Amino acid sequence: MPFEEAAPTRGVDLPIVVLGPLGGVEYWASDRRPLLLDCRLAVALHEIGPILRGHGVVRARFSGAYVLRTTRSGRPSRHARGLAIDVHDLATVDATFSVKQHFARNTPCAPDAPVLNRVACDLSSTQLFRELLTPDYDRDHHDHFHLAIADDPAPSGS
Ligand SMILES: [Zn+2]
Secondary structure, X not given: OOEEEOOOOOXXXXXXXXXXXXXXXXXXXXXXXXXXXXXXXXXXXXXXXXXXXXXXXXXXXXXXXXXXXEOOOOOEOHHXXXXXXXXXXXXXXXXXXXXXXXXXXXXXXXXXXXXXXXXXXXXHHHOOOOEEEOOOOOHHHOOOEEEEOOOOOOOOOO
């Protein structure tokens, strides 16, 4: 994947800036901020590329990955370590699906569920993410998917 090492970033073990598509999906932010995150999260996003592409997704709009903040309960957010990303829209070549408008709350995983629900189901089944929060979680997540990896992923394979 195209990236460069980022300057030392408070709280982030392995900070990088992603410079191109991850797993065939371009991540972009409305405010044009760079995609700065821990490289382990970048690897996870790379790995889910085929799932997103399988749903026709070529672009993903995020609001923040690395963000210095705490959770509402006061514990450090995984965003503050570059281990989380908030994704608001997924776009195919001819349509944009926003979590706010197109995710159907409290809908079971099924082949006829809306595309964003099927994406969330598929992402969940990978078990790559420690936190995969959707509008079903709480009001704070009514308009985005929060994807976060574990602080110390277990070694893969065994
Ligand atoms: Zn988040």
